[in-house]
Amino acid sequence: MANSISILLVEDEQSLGSIIAENLGAAGFQVTHVMSGEQALELLKKNEFTLLIFDVMMPGIDGFELARTVRQSDQTVPIIFLTSKTMPQDVVEGFESGGNDYLRKPFAMQELVIRIKVLVSEGRLLKKDTTPAKVSIGQYQFDSVKQQLIFNLRVQTLTAREAELLWLLYKNHQQLSSKKTILEAIWGDDNFFNSRTLDVFITKLRKLLQEDPGVQIINVRGMGYKLVW
Incomplete structure (x- = not known):
């Protein structure tokens, strides 16, 4: 299943983004890494992705604002937030902005891989079996x-x-x-x-x-x- 999953990763820290992209690629996913919300929106105008991963704290368009913009035209693509913000109100804002999952930094890559597979499976099973x-x-x-x-x-x-x-x-x-x-x-x-x-x-x-x-x-x-x- 993994090699059929295309992921857009939006992470403004280049070194961290490269590490995440490399590890997800090693797990069999097709990953496109960009460093800003603006770049992400340009890509999303022309491309479809199976799943989106957004860092929350970014200059310009932050992850929550990016998710709200995406949800204006796409209500179904899974969105995972990566963030060091841990207050309950931050979690609530994340889900209310359209996120499906919320992973706190630092995190284990294995956990991110599992969450990706679960979210993608949920979407496919929901469409197929209900x-x-x-x-x-x-x-x-x-x-x-x-x-x-x-x-x-x-x-x-x-x-x-x-x-x-x-x-x-x-x-x-x-x-x-x-x-x-x-x-x-x-x-x-x-x-x-x-x-x-x-x-x-x-x-x-x-x-x-x-x-x-x-x-x-x-x-x-x-x-x-x-x-x-």
Whole structure:
């Protein structure tokens, strides 16, 4: 699978970017490394990539702003942030700007490789295996293949991970899905950081579903979540 994955790496530290690109290339990925958000946007106008990796703290267009710009035209390509910013509000901003994963510096290259493979697999499996494609959630229509929520003809496009989480909750609707089950199914690990990330995604899904007051994602404290309508 790796040699079919094309990656755009945006890292303004040349030495670090070269090391990351070299290691990802050794793992079988096709990597293009640029050093600014401006260069990245020019490349994205002409090329498609399987996955994007953005450093957060860059001069000019930073990683979060770059992600927001990308999401205006592409809601599905996975985005991983690399950053030394570790405050909870930074993590929240990362996901709200359109990121799918958030890796703190310094990190092990093996961990980055695993996260890339997981995100790409999630996107492919979601498109291939979710049948039926369109289901009802209260007054919403949820198209799991196109990753869209439709309410009164208004279409909202979800990220791959948002769609996967909503699909999991839908399949178990009216029943409790434990945090451990959700985290292991979607993130592969139920550690504290992933648990906080799940909370962010639940908040985002609640906002997306707020047009129908009959649809709720209930938090069963200390246990998990339940989608009801």
